[in-house]
Amino acid sequence: MIKINGLSKSYENNIDVLKDISINIDDGEIYGIIGHSGAGKSTLLRCINGLEQYNSGSLTVDGQEVSDLTGKELRVFRKNLGMIFQSFNLLERKTVYENVALPLQVWREKGNRKKEKEEISKRVHELLELVGLSDKLKSKPKELSGGQKQRVAIARALALNPKILLCDEATSALDPKTTKDILMLLSDINKKLGITIVIVTHQMEVIKEVCEKVALIDGGKIMAEGYAKDLFLNPSVPLKKFLGDEEEDEILPNEGVNIKIFFNGGVSKDTLITSMARELKIDFSIVWGKLEKFREDVLGSLVINLSADNKEKVENYLREKNITWEVL
Ligand SMILES: Nc1ncnc2c1ncn2[C@@H]1O[C@H](COP(=O)(O)OP(=O)(O)OP(=O)(O)O)[C@@H](O)[C@H]1O
Numbered sequence: 001m002i003k004i005n006g007l008s009k010s011y012e013n014n015i016d017v018l019k020d021i022s023i024n025i026d027d028g029e030i031y032g033i034i035g036h037s038g039a040g041k042s043t044l045l046r047c048i049n050g051l052e053q054y055n056s057g058s059l060t061v062d063g064q065e066v067s068d069l070t071g072k073e074l075r076v077f078r079k080n081l082g083m084i085f086q087s088f089n090l091l092e093r094k095t096v097y098e099n100v101a102l103p104l105q106v107w108r109e110k111g112n113r114k115k116e117k118e119e120i121s122k123r124v125h126e127l128l129e130l131v132g133l134s135d136k137l138k139s140k141p142k143e144l145s146g147g148q149k150q151r152v153a154i155a156r157a158l159a160l161n162p163k164i165l166l167c168d169e170a171t172s173a174l175d176p177k178t179t180k181d182i183l184m185l186l187s188d189i190n191k192k193l194g195i196t197i198v199i200v201t202h203q204m205e206v207i208k209e210v211c212e213k214v215a216l217i218d219g220g221k222i223m224a225e226g227y228a229k230d231l232f233l234n235p236s237v238p239l240k241k242f243l244g245d246e247e248e249d250e251i252l253p254n255e256g257v258n259i260k261i262f263f264n265g266g267v268s269k270d271t272l273i274t275s276m277a278r279e280l281k282i283d284f285s286i287v288w289g290k291l292e293k294f295r296e297d298v299l300g301s302l303v304i305n306l307s308a309d310n311k312e313k314v315e316n317y318l319r320e321k322n323i324t325w326e327v328l
Contacts, residue, residue, distance in 0.1 A: 032211030082157030265297025
């Protein structure tokens with residue numbers, strides 16, 4: 001488990017890049033950290049893997065305070081953290097096989113060289129099969145597409161069986177289809193190997209696609225945090241700002257009553273709206289709405305405007321159907 005509590009960090013210029021960050025990332029979770037460029041996401045990721053020191057607060061990984069680790073301890077700790085990047089960071093002069101084998105060679109246990117070679121070969125073949133690149137063993141990175149390069153980087157990051165995989169804008173250089181494929185691969189790896197995955201991104205599609213939990217970071221602070229589904233269903237003001245959504249209250253009619261109905265995927269909006277109108281025999285208009293596909297569900301909310309006399313009827317109806325609503 002990654003536990004971050006009251007963490008702050010500044011670089012030499014003394015400007016706080018991370019301010020009082022507190023989040024917990026559970027084992028086996030896919031956790032997204034989203035924010036605009038310069039928000040502090042990469043810095044936070046580098047604090048997690050011990051590449052950056054923090055000024056105050058605590059950051060523990062499986063109970064170990066990362067800033068206390070030095071020398072060999074820190075190297076062993078990092079072995080348990082795989083990392084992938086936007087720019088793939090492959091060695092251009094080495095083949096796919098050699099790139100994936102590299103961490104295994106660095107960490108090999110000295111002994112019988114022939115056996116060692118066989119073990120490395122077996123592991124590299126396994127890893128390349130996992131990422132779907134068994135046929136590219138001998139290719140050089142320049143002969144691969146962006147998505148294939150990222151697959152190689154993923155195989156290399158998994159070589160030493162890490163418990164955690166850190167992804168820094170890993171899909172930002174890829175087209176939407178390849179992004180989706182890479183995210184599916186990460187999701188698969190998370191399920192098959194039980195690895196905790198932390199994804200830093202500025203792309204909301206990434207969060208929507210695979211993250212169970214998400215933290216929105218802006219100006220070095222956590223502005224929203226929680227289950228991705230809940231945040232999409234009822235986004236807070238900072239998240240709306242990030243998404244570029246308008247504030248619905250600014251465009252709502254002043255007459256009558258405005259009721260916001262939340263759709264959490266359990267009920268179809270069409271069925272609810274039409275059956276409510278039919279069963280209650282009332283008129284209302286839909287004055288605002290935002291519904292989005294979120295994995296298998298459609299999530300979001302609609303605001304209806306109705307006359308004050310019908311408010312109670314509608315509230316009773318929604319209560320009966322177990323629907324969440326809010327009078328604006
Ligand atoms: N080594 C450094 N020395 C001084 N300032 C730094 C250093 N690295 C990052 N910063 C500053 O810290 C802030 C956060 O940078 P960081 O790279 O963590 O943001 P980010 O959210 O990952 O953005 P991006 O997606 O553009 O990389 C920025 O203002 C950046 O200029």
